Amino acid sequence: MKYIYEPAYKLVDLFHQEPDKIFDYIDAVFNRIKSVESKVKSYITLRSYDSVLKEAEEVVLRIKKGEHLPLAGILIAVKDNISTRGLRTTCASRILENYVPPYDATVIKMIKEAGGIVVGKTNMDEFAMGSTTENSAFFPTHNPWDLTRVPGGSSGGSAAAISAGETTLALGSDTGGSIRCPAAFTATVGLKPTYGLVSRYGLIAYASSLDQIGPMARNVHDVALLLSIIATHDSLDSTSIPRIQRCNFLMELLDTMKKRPRLKIALVRELWKGVEEDVGKVLHNVLDKLCSEHMCEEVSIPIVHYALPAYYVIAMAEASSNLARYDGVRYGLSTTKEGRNWIEVFSEVRSKGFGFEVKKRIALGAFILSAGYQEQYYIRALKVRRILKVEFDKLFTKFDVIALPTMPIKPPRLGEAITDPIKLYSMDIDTVLANMIGSPAVSVPAGFANALPVAVQFMGKPLSETTLLYAASLIEEITKLHDLKPPL
Amino acid sequence: MASTTEADVDVIEHLERLALIKFSQEERDRLKKELRKIIEFFDQLRELGELKNIEPLFHVLDIESPLRDDEPRRCEIPQNELLSGAEIEQGYVKAPRTISG
Numbered sequence: 194m195k196y197i198y199e200p201a202y203k204l205v206d207l208f209h210q211e212p213d214k215i216f217d218y219i220d221a222v223f224n225r226i227k228s229v230e231s232k233v234k235s236y237i238t239l240r241s242y243d244s245v246l247k248e249a250e251e252v253v254l255r256i257k258k259g260e261h262l263p264l265a266g267i268l269i270a271v272k273d274n275i276s277t278r279g280l281r282t283t284c285a286s287r288i289l290e291n292y293v294p295p296y297d298a299t300v301i302k303m304i305k306e307a308g309g310i311v312v313g314k315t316n317m318d319e320f321a322m323g324s325t326t327e328n329s330a331f332f333p334t335h336n337p338w339d340l341t342r343v344p345g346g347s348s349g350g351s352a353a354a355i356s357a358g359e360t361t362l363a364l365g366s367d368t369g370g371s372i373r374c375p376a377a378f379t380a381t382v383g384l385k386p387t388y389g390l391v392s393r394y395g396l397i398a399y400a401s402s403l404d405q406i407g408p409m410a411r412n413v414h415d416v417a418l419l420l421s422i423i424a425t426h427d428s429l430d431s432t433s434i435p436r437i438q439r440c441n442f443l444m445e446l447l448d449t450m451k452k453r454p455r456l457k458i459a460l461v462r463e464l465w466k467g468v469e470e471d472v473g474k475v476l477h478n479v480l481d482k483l484c485s486e487h488m489c490e491e492v493s494i495p496i497v498h499y500a501l502p503a504y505y506v507i508a509m510a511e512a513s514s515n516l517a518r519y520d521g522v523r524y525g526l527s528t529t530k531e532g533r534n535w536i537e538v539f540s541e542v543r544s545k546g547f548g549f550e551v552k553k554r555i556a557l558g559a560f561i562l563s564a565g566y567q568e569q570y571y572i573r574a575l576k577v578r579r580i581l582k583v584e585f586d587k588l589f590t591k592f593d594v595i596a597l598p599t600m601p602i603k604p605p606r607l608g609e610a611i612t613d614p615i616k617l618y619s620m621d622i623d624t625v626l627a628n629m630i631g632s633p634a635v636s637v638p639a640g641f642a643n644a645l646p647v648a649v650q651f652m653g654k655p656l657s658e659t660t661l662l663y664a665a666s667l668i669e670e671i672t673k674l675h676d677l678k679p680p681l
Numbered sequence: 682m683a684s685t686t687e688a689d690v691d692v693i694e695h696l697e698r699l700a701l702i703k704f705s706q707e708e709r710d711r712l713k714k715e716l717r718k719i720i721e722f723f724d725q726l727r728e729l730g731e732l733k734n735i736e737p738l739f740h741v742l743d744i745e746s747p748l749r750d751d752e753p754r755r756c757e758i759p760q761n762e763l764l765s766g767a768e769i770e771q772g773y774v775k776a777p778r779t780i781s782g
Contacts, residue, residue, distance in 0.1 A: 295762035388741050402740050431746055502725045513700060522776045524766035530777040536701060538777040544703040552702050553712060557719065559699040573726045575737030582738055614715045615722050631741030655741075 196221040197358040198676050201267045201415045202443065204361065208265040212256040215249050215266035222268050222312070226359045229681050234334050235354035237273050238281045239313040252308045262308025264422060269304055270360035272348050273314040274321055275406065276395035277301055280311065284397050285329040286319045288519050288526045288546025298395020299430070300364060300406050300423045307422045312360050315350030319548045320516065321366055321399045323347050324374050324620045327611050328550045335607070336378060337679040338646055342604040345375030351409050352379040356679055362419050363409040368399050369504055370599075370624025372407045373636035377599035377648030380638045380677045382416045382665065383409040387655045388631035389434035391420075392427030400511035401432070403504075403628040412675035413637060413665045417442040420658065434656075442658060449663045456487040456664060459592040463497040464623050468601040471642035476598055476649055479639045482671045483664075489596070494584050497626065499577045504625035505618055506561055506574035513558025516551070519543060582630045589654035594664050597623050599636040599650040603643065623650060633658050637665040638674040692716065 276294035318328035326349025336342040337357040344353040348365030352375030365372040367385035376383030408419035521527040521542030627634035634652040768775040
């Protein structure tokens with residue numbers, strides 16, 4: 194078990210002192226994958242040991258030449274909707290089953306420059322549409338804490354891989370909670386950055402005004418480390434925030450931990466509705482301790498009730514136009530075109546290539562945007578989004594962070610949640626808000642209910658990542674729950 | 682719901698036309714059950730009334746779409762890699778007919 198559950202920030206120091214230890218570390222992780230992957234099924238595509246080793250040799254050489262590499266030799270699992278040059282990127286969809294991107298996403302480029310090594314591409318809900326990873330066109334992923342349960346989604350493969358010790362760090366993407374939900378269900382840490390902080394160039398789009406790539410790890414320090422590498426302005430993404438300077442979030446976090454400022458924490462009553470009793474108990478227990486040293490206050494924002502339907506309207510509308518690019522002409526699944534018209538070919542490719550949930554969301558999105566319904570649903574949802582933004586901007590003038598559950602429930606059993614769409618969508622009630630208003634949010638383990646992971650979430654104003662990481666670290670101090678190893 | 686009503690069939694066919702997607706019979710049965718629930722879920726938004734003086738928020742960032750200078754740059758990706766799934770004929774990408782006849 195040596196190396197496998199070691200935090201990345203410690204390994205990086207070790208590898209700068211003894212670079213050849215990187216090879217032992219890679220051996221250890223690959224052995225771990227060999228022994229647990231058949232149970233967990235985190236990866237859609239795993240890189241070969243030899244190709245990873247070859248890349249490690251280059252990293253070792255760079256260190257020996259005196260380069261300082263902030264991710265020296267660290268293995269990183271990447272959600273399969275982030276483009277990796279020469280490495281199959283499927284989005285867990287038949288339509289991209291054999292798609293090999295000719296370029297790296299900006300985040301992958303940055304990870305490679307920092308000496309990180311991509312170990313494989315992780316399972317997810319098809320096109321990131323789902324909260325359980327059961328919507329993968331290939332197979333479901335299992336929760337390492339209880340193999341009969343889902344790991345959450347849509348970045349379920351990334352979360353399961355970290356939790357099972359099959360990687361040290363991971364990248365996920367979050368449109369309505371897809372990083373935070375699986376982090377919560379696997380007792381790992383996941384952060385959705387401020388909209389525009391991390392480049393989306395090379396991220397296969399679901400709902401562009403909501404999507405963000407973010408870091409996932411087994412502890413808050415490692416999340417800060419990976420965020421430092423990927424967060425910067427990118428001219429290839431027109432929604433990248435201009436003039437964002439590189440920031441060492443890990444250093445900033447350590448500084449803040451030393452100063453220990455007193456936080457003003459809001460608890461929004463409406464965000465605690467529908468929380469399972471034993472989940473609520475764990476959360477209140479942890480937050481009571483946090484609130485004994487920091488200022489906590491309960492507030493009410495009734496419009497929050499409408500965030501979830503408004504989110505799904507916007508997400509489906511954007512999905513229907515984003516996914517129109519899969520036409521079977523330039524890349525991805527195709528079919529015979531000779532003598533057939535465009536509508537026939539287009540419909541056939543999409544019907545064969547997309548799974549039910551994706552087709553449903555595209556169809557509903559097209560409906561929402563169609564004449565006669567656009568005002569009623571789409572425009573109205575965008576107005577709710579405006580009200581939410583104004584209300585929360587106001588709240589953040591008085592408070593540093595909001596504390597809320599990440600998931601109101603414990604991880605469901607496989608097959609349990611997927612049958613009722615509203616039940617499934619309702620799981621996202623506490624996560625969609627951050628995407629709707631562009632705020633950063635982090636999920637951190639709070640404890641266990643009935644031996645299943647429960648997590649607390651912090652949300653802050655745009656670009657308040659350091660404050661969120663600080664709040665999450667305070668929770669780690671209280672619970673001592675970090676770098677957790679499930680009983681696999 | 683015992684069987685697929687005509688209205689359900691109409692709605693599903695309308696969606697298929699709008700989205701250029703075909704649902705299998707099994708998918709249609711499932712969709713029929715879910716559609717009503719999802720639309721009801723969306724209809725909660727109507728409880729809010731007209732929301733007359735509120736501007737829709739399309740995007741959370743207050744930035745204008747930045748434009749790069751219009752200068753030619755070399756594409757670093759070879760064309761055959763970029764169009765890995767395409768049929769190429771005389772340097773053009775072959776696509777299905779867009780007009781009938």
